[in-house]
Amino acid sequence: MSGLKLSHLVSGSIAVLLGYTSSVAIIFQAIDVLGVPQAVANSWMLALGLGMGLSTLILTLRFKMPILTAWSTPGAALLVLSLDGVSAPEAIGAFLVCGALLTLTGVTGWFERIAHLIPDAIGNAMLAGILFRFGLGVFSSMEENLPLVALMCATYLAGRRFFARFAIPSVLAVGILYCAATGAFATGAPFTFELARPVFTMPEFTLSALIGIALPLYIVTMSSQNMPGVVTLKSAGYQPPVSSAITVTGLTTLILAPFGGYAFNLAAITAAICAGPEADENPATRWKAAAVTGVLYCVTGLLGAAVIALFLIAPKALVVTIAGLALLNTIAGGLSAALHDPKDRDAALVTFMTTVSGLSFMSIGAPVWALLFGGLTSLVLTPRKTG
Template sequence: MFGVKLSHLVAGAVAVLLGYTSSVAIIFQAIDVLGATQAQANSWMLALGLGMGISGLVLSLRYRMPILTAWSTPGAALLGVSLEGVPMAQAIGAFVFCGLLLTLTGLSGWFERLAHIIPEALGSAMIAGILFQFGLGIFSSMEENLPLVALMCLTYLAARRRFARFTIPLVLLAGIVFCAVTGAFDTSLPVDFGIARPVFVMPDFTLATLIGVGLPLYIVTMTSQNVPGVVTLRASGYEPPVSTSITVTGLTTLLLAPFGGYAFNLAAITAAICAGPEADENPATRYRAALVAGVLYCVVGLLGGAVIGLFLIAPSALVVTVAGLALLNTISSSLTAALQDPAQREAGLVTFMTTVSGISFFGIGAPLWALLFGGIVSAAVSLRRAR
């Protein structure tokens, strides 16, 4: 952690804050469908926090890149609707199966070869589309708390002129002070500061659950999470070790599935925060922001429900606004890269709009369809120019 700067600390903290607050409710829904006990629910949060933290630390330290990992948010949404009536042991068996498939995918190397086929313009357009909603969140949050969002935006504009390197830290500080002064923090919510303990569940493997839950969980994780994760790092100028990263997340899933770590993958949105210029002007040292995030993920996991309670007391406008402002530069640079080549402009625009649309067919999310539609347009335009 030597050489960690304030910008690293803030970027890592914002990434963790966003990672939890954006989808922790979906995790709770999946836990509730399974009828888990409170101890099992805490074990899930422990496994997920430690899994993200340790795997991200290992990859970031080894390759000196801001490689963040995350739980599969679309996977959690899938579990929330597919685990109805499934016993906990069989669900754990499906998680182990998903981890095995992820590990084999990483070891085989086929996914890395496929990722190299994606044109830079289409990848940048997809990232811009994924992050676009977070930029819009700044303005939609104005309806919830206009004074708070206005203060944070004004702080952003002022800091960009005079203290550019500390823009996001100052924005976050301004938001926290405002909420503290106005009483916007919901202190009525209970917070349990007990240390979470792992609860092991012996997996039970049944063909129906493996095919009905484990296989779709693997497909969703690969298409909706790992593809954007790879593209995010490449759009920021890095060449991530794709196969190794998939292998590490697969092994992490295998080890932690019996405790509730249902699926891990490369992060996209939170990685964009740590891989962007707001984290560090020097791309070679941005990985330190990912190290901060990794440590915080482990702390959050160990504290179980305590930190989740702390996240929930903050107004959503604070979280959404600071995340949106932190991603503005990445959204801008991604859009520029997507549209700057006239030969790829139409394909990039189609990719961007498809991603923003949020469409989903056959359990596959918009990012993969965006790359498919954009690739079709790119090929059609190339054939037209060749005639």
């Protein structure tokens, strides 16, 4: 970790901030539906934080790439709907089955073979579509807090013009100072800083939980999380070790499921932050930003619900704006690469629009449908070679 830069620290911090604030509320809803005690809820957050942190560090340090992992956000949304009436042991049993399926997927290597078939133009278009809503969030958040967003945008423009390397750190600093000066942080909630403790729940395996929780959780994690995660790294110029990464996330799920680590996968949005030029001009050393993220995830997990509450006091406009501005270069790069070759533009455009649409059928998210529709478009419109 020698040669650690300010951009590594800032990008890693933004990734953690975005990773928690974007979906931690959904995790709380799932825990609430399950009706477990506070100690068990804290154990869930400990397992999720440590799971993301340790798996990120293992993959990043082993392969020297910005390989970030995350909890399954669509999986959490699925749990909110499917955990009603399910006991905690049954849920843990379903999580273990999901972890076994993820591990088997990584070990067999079939997913990696499929991932390598994705054309670069379609992959870049899907990445741009995934990140597009974060860019839009900068402008939609103006309705919530125009002075804050306008100040951050002005700082970004000035930074890009005069001190490009420190543009995003400056935006974050200005945003925090403005919120502190105007009292925008929600500081009324009490905090107790203490280490979270793991609580083991003995699993129970039932056919209903297998069909209703384990299999859907596996499907949405693979389709809506792992596929975009692979594409994100490929679009940034890396050749990710797909099978090894899926195996690590699967084993992490198996180990931590009894403590609340319901499903881990490759990250896409947060990975884009650490794999982009804002993290480091040199792609060979961007992995240090991911390593920072891994360490911060571990710290956040150990401190449990207290630190998570700190994430939640930040105004939504601050989080949305810093995330959107940090991803602008990546969005532009993805769109540029996707539309560069005229023969691929139709397929890339179909892929991009399908991803942005948010289409979802049969528990399969828009990114996978985007790859399917884009691939079919490319197949139909690309002339076959004869002879």
